[in-house]
Structures are given as C-alpha cells and as structure tokens.
Amino acid sequence: MNIHRSIRAVLATGLCLAALTAGARAADGQGWRDPALSPDERARLLDAQLTPDERIALLHGPMALPFKLDKLPDGAVGGAGYIPGIPRLGIPALKETDASLGVTNPMGIRPGDTATALPSGLALAATFNAKLAHDGGAMIGREALAKGFNVLLAGGVNLARDPRNGRNFEYLGEDPWLAGVLAGESIRGIQSNPIISTIKHFSLNGQETNRHWANSVIGEAAHRESDLLAFQIAIEKGQPGSVMCAYNLVNSAYSCGNDHLLNGVLKGDWGYKGWVMSDWGAVHATDYALKGLDQQSGEQLDDQVWFGEPLKQAVTAGTVPAARLSDMSRRILRSMFAAGLFEAKAPPVIDAAAHAAIAKSVADEGIVLLSNSKGLLPLAPSVKKVAVIGGHADSGVLSGAGSSQVTSVGGNPTVIPVGGEGFMAAWLRQAFHNSPPLAALRAALPGAVVSFNDGRYPAAAAALAKDADIVILFANQWMSEGLDAYDMNLPGGQDALIEAVAAANPNNIVVLQTGGPVLMPWLDKVGGVVAAWYGGQKGGEAIADILTGKTNPSGRLPVTFPASADQYPRPTLPGWGLPEKQQFDVVYEEGADVGYRRFAASGMKPLFPFGHGLSYTTFAYDKLRVKGGDTLTVSFEVTNTGKLQGKDAPQIYLAGAAGKKLRRLIGFEKIDLKPGERRTVTVKADPRLLASFDEAERQWRIEGGDYDVAVGPSAATTVLSGKARVGQRTLKP
Ligand code: BGC
Secondary structure, three states, X not given: OHHHHHHHHHHHXXXXXXXXXXXXXXXXXXXXXXXXXXXXXXXXXXXXXXXXXXXXHOOXXXXXXXXXXXXXXXXXXXXXXXXXXXXXXXXXXXXXXXXXXXXXXXHHOXXXXXXXXXXXXXXXXXXXXXXXXXXXXXXXXXXXXXXXXXXXXXXXXXXXXXXXXXXXXXXXXXXXXXXXXXXXXXXXXXXXXXXXXXXXXXXXXXXXXXXXXXXXXXXXXXXXXXXXXXXHHXXXXXXXXXXXXXXXXXXXXXXXXXXXXXXXHHHHHOOOOOEEEXXXXXXXXXXXXXXXXXXXXXXXXXXXXXXXXXXXXXXXXOOOOHHHHHHHHHHHHHHHHHHOOOOOOOOOOOOHHHHHHHHHHHHXXXXXXXXXXXXXXXXXXXXXXXXXXXXXXXXXXXXXXXXOOOOEOOOOOEEEEOOOOOHHHHOOEEEEEOOOHHHHHHHHOOXXXXXXXXXXXXXXXXXXXXXXXXXXXXXXXXXXXXXXXXXXXXXXXXXXXXHHHHHHOOOEEEEEEOOOOOOOOOHHHOOEEEEOOOOHHHHHHHHHHHHHOOXXXXXOOOOOEOOOHHHOOXXXXXXXOXXXXXXXXXXXXXXXXXXXXXXXXXXXXXXXXXXXXXXXXXXXXXXXXXXXXXXXXXXXXXXXXXXXXXXXXXXXXXXXXXXXXXXXXXXXXXXXXXXXXXXEEEEEOOHHHOOEEEOOOOEEEEXXXXXXXXXXXXXXXXXXXXXXXXXXXXXXX
C-alpha cells in the first residue's frame, strides 16, 4: 500500500515537474522542444519562432556536388542535395542522398566510399515480397544514416507504362497495387531509422526522352486508377516525409507547379502533411509556391533560385501570402520531427555481411525463370563442360545508370563509357557490380570446366558452344536515367549472337540482364530463359544459385513481356529527336489500362504475362472462398505438389465488376512451402481496386453487383474462379 502511495506521489511530482517545464518552455518559446507533443504541434510552435528569412532558408538548397558551385556548403555531405539548418534553433540541415537501390556516391564525391547495392527496383518488384522491400529499405536507411545523411531520395513508384522508359529499372513495375505496396514497405523500412524518405516522381514521369518538355496527357479518372493510386497506396503505407514532384508536365502544367496535383489531390484529397520538394532542375517560377511546391532542390540546375530572393519579394509584395510561407516551412519541420531528426542519435554500426545478405535475398527472389522448355534447369550435377558467353559475365553484373547508380562494396570493377558529353557523361557508362557470374558458376560447379567467350564474334562463341554440355548465354540491355531504349530489341547485335550460339548447341540457357521487357525473336530456339534484371552486388552468386538449383526460382514478372512492340500504344517514343525546349504531348491513351490490364482488355497475347514465373517444384490451388459485402475477401489453399521446397506468389485478380469484364491485381502473397505442405492464403481487397473514380463527384464509386475473382499463377492463367456480391458505395478520394 505504502509503496503504491509513494510511487503515486513520485509520479505526481514527476508529472507536475514535466508540466512546469512544459509551461516554462511554452512561455519562452521553447515549447517545440517537448517530445511529448505531436510533430504537427512541435512544427507549429517552432515555425512561429522563425524569421521570414529563416523560413526562406529552409525552402531552397543546392545539389551538394561541385557543379556550378565554387565549393560545397559548409557542413554538407557530398551527395544529391543540401538544405542548411538553423543553428540558432538547433534545426538540423537536410543532407540528402539518392536513392532506392542503395546510397549513391555521385561523381565519387566521397572518395572511396561504397555502399551495399541492391538489385534494381524491378527485381525487387519481381520478388512479390513485401517483407524484402521493408528489409531493403531499412538497410539503405541505416547506411545513409551511417554516412551522415538524413534524407533518402527513394520511393520511385512511377508505373512502367512504356517498356522503353530508361528508368523502369528503378521503379516497381506496371501494377498500382504491387508497386504501391512495395514502395510503401520500402519507405516504411527506410523510415524505421531516424531518416526521411521521399516518394517520387509525382506524377507520370513515364519516359526519359526530353523529360523536361514532355507533357503527360491523361484523363483524371484514369490517372487516379493507375499512377496516382500507386502513390496513394504507398503514401498511406509508408508515410514518406516528402514527395518529389517530377520534371514533366501533367495535362499542360509542370508537375512541380501543378495546382491540381499538389494542392488538389495530394494535400487536399489525400490530406498529405509532409512537404513537396522539387526534382533537381524542375522549378520554373516563384509562383510554384502557390501551386503547392514547398521546396526548391538542386537549385543551381534551375534558371534562378526562385525560392530565394524572388520568393522573399513575392511575400513582401503579398503575392505569396505570409501564411503560405509558414505552411511551407512548417511542413518541412513537421516531417523532421516525425522522423526524429531533432533527437540526435549515434550513427549505426553497419553489418556489411548482413546487408549483403539482404541484397542477395532480393536477387534470389527477384530472378524470374521465364522458360525451361527443355528441362535443362537446374543444371545436372553431371555437367562437365559449360560454356559461358557474353554479357561481360567475367566482370560482374550490369547495373542501371543515373542518379540511382550505386558504387558497390568492392567498387564497380568494370565501367564502360557509352559516349556522350557534358554533365550527363558522368552517368553514361555501364557499371558492373563486383559479382561476376562466371566466377560464381565456377565456384558452384567445381567438377566442371567452365569456359568463357566474350561474344564479340558470334562465330567464335558458337565454336565454343558447340563443344559444351550446356551453354549459358548472357544478354544485356543497359538502361539509364535520362535516356530511353530506342526499341525493345536487345542492343549491339546480341539477337544474332543468340541465334548463332543456339544453332551451334540447342542445350542453351539465355540469362537476360535488362531494365525491362525485351523482344525474343529466338525464343523457340533456346532451351530456357532467365530474367535476372540488374542483380546488385550479389547478383552473380544469385544467378549461379538459380542455375544450379541451390535456389528454387520464385520471381514473378512485374511487367508484361510482349510478343511484339506493336502491342503497345505508342509505336515510336514521343519527343524522340525533338530539339530541347520544344514541348510535346505524351498521350497516355491506355488510361488506367497499363500493361497486363490493356492486354486483357484487348485480348492480346503477350510472350510472357505479368505475374508469370516458373519454379523447380509445382503448386496447386484449391478450396476457393469468396466473400462479398463492402469489398471482396478471398481465401484459398496452396499446396506444394512437387518434390522440392519452394516459394510461390499466388495472385488474386478481379476479373469482372458488376457486369464489366476487366483484370486487376487485388492481392498477392509470397509463401514458402515444403513438399506436400499446404497453406491458406487470405486477402481482403482494398476497395479502391474494385471501384472506378467518379471525376464529377470527386470520389471512388463501387457499383453494386457481382464481382468475379480469378486466382492463378499469372494475369493470363486462371486456376480458380468465384464471385460474390459487393454493395454499392462511394469512398472518399
Ligand atoms: C532525379 C531524381 C534524383 C535527383 C537527385 C534527379 O535528376 O530525377 O530522382 O533524386 O536527381 O539526384
């Protein structure tokens, strides 16, 4: 009793003291220091302490690179960006680094500094594994923190509308649910550290060709049901501190000065509380402040520091209200409080081996076995002579280029300049991560002679192939930010190389390292095809483990592989060959029917459908139950019917909505099953996936009626089907 009384007394004293301290703090303007207050309240209180000049100082900053700068600002960590802090109030500087695939080191600005390189975003999407997205995010967050950064410019979630888009490799495929869930998890992982993540590039930065002058044209409903839905889902799940607007225009207004997108959709309809930062060199006017942009990034790339002196003058003149200026800085401070940036913590100690293991897991689960028509895989243990050809497989695994390029642990041993001038030249190089598939195959097949030919001369490669038990042929498609692929063919004569080698030896496997789908005119001549994307710093080992069966493949296509280029709406890339500064339209006539949705709507047959991927075991699905009501709840059982343990990614699609035929992924799960094991999968669909967007009423609308469900191993194969009644309802936008 007495003890309880004394505890209560101590607690009461403590609470009183805390109240007194809080009271005293509030009185002297220090109330924002109280960690018990919400980030909104702390930001409001702290913002009230700022002078207008201090507010302006938070709203713009340079790229932290020696580009059009005499020297880096004091305190900056060399990298993507820097916004000075306000020491008087203990406001830390924002130290920004790219990006989703690992912490970058652009232009080698931090000499010798390397980081764990994850496989490409498409490889992550191909894992269909939300936990891996979280693990990868948490990992790069820790590394960014250890290097002194507190903002990660990650979260790329633009849908792969055009297979030629040079940045598809950074993103998460063509489906809004898959991309939204994985981006959200990756951001949640990043922000499990005291660090802010962005989500980008808002919105419809669907191609790189003349990206500064591309006007993305789309209807409102179609936009909401596709790219915007991916952003919306990812923002809800990941709560990123900042949204990065894009280079392009959307429906004739630049995305960073797009009142409808920023004020209307993001901050209005979605109630987003963080801040909007510009992409680097994407600001064209001061009045973007009125359109919803909160911060100008990479300011030396713009014509002017619009959010510096010109913004100050606009506030003095009253054209930008002082309240809006406060809103801008308050939003930044809010995200800083929410992420814990004010509470200094010791930088984490990096466990490089554990981080490499995460990169390996993503590569393992992201590799897609597209075809194994001759049953050549996994390689027979008796194999004695293996010919490895092409793809610089002796040097490393290819990576995509641009701002996301990571200098991986161990360095990037092979870097091949591609040609090009100016600032971009630093990017225009094929870099390989130090994980050569050739060495990994030799280690995995100690009893075999594994020979290599670089593939420059198809006849020489064919001569080596002729004599081998099995041929592993690597084919690369290098992709980069700032550039699109001209078409969907493998570049550099690799199709002819594959034809020549396949003619010499039918026991061949093609391993593709690409930034997205490519055409395969040789498909019926090869023994199997593996999509390895860009495999990150453990990519070579992951490829060898898949080929030799140490890893049972479980990747699934996050993008459709078409049978021909004319299965896409735009035969040539809009804007290709146009001079700079000449605006042009990119008309997204497919609307919300991106990728497989359009194939389903028009009955086209792809080469390999979205969701496809083989395993060395087999899975069966049964016992489907579909429940209706407010939305669909679907459950069924998955059984491993083969002889090997393996992971499956069963997919649940909406196949019809109140009489309308369609195809939309409404759920997926990654499960690991031993032979004979069975597991129940249950998915409750996000109701927006059942709805259409009602532009006039600015809300989602679900028509009442029967909703058809298809469960299967890809968008094109239905194993189980069922239906249930869903009631008519509307949902907020
Ligand atoms: C890219 C962004 C990147 C930024 C900073 C821009 O060119 O579009 O994705 O975060 O540069 O490096």
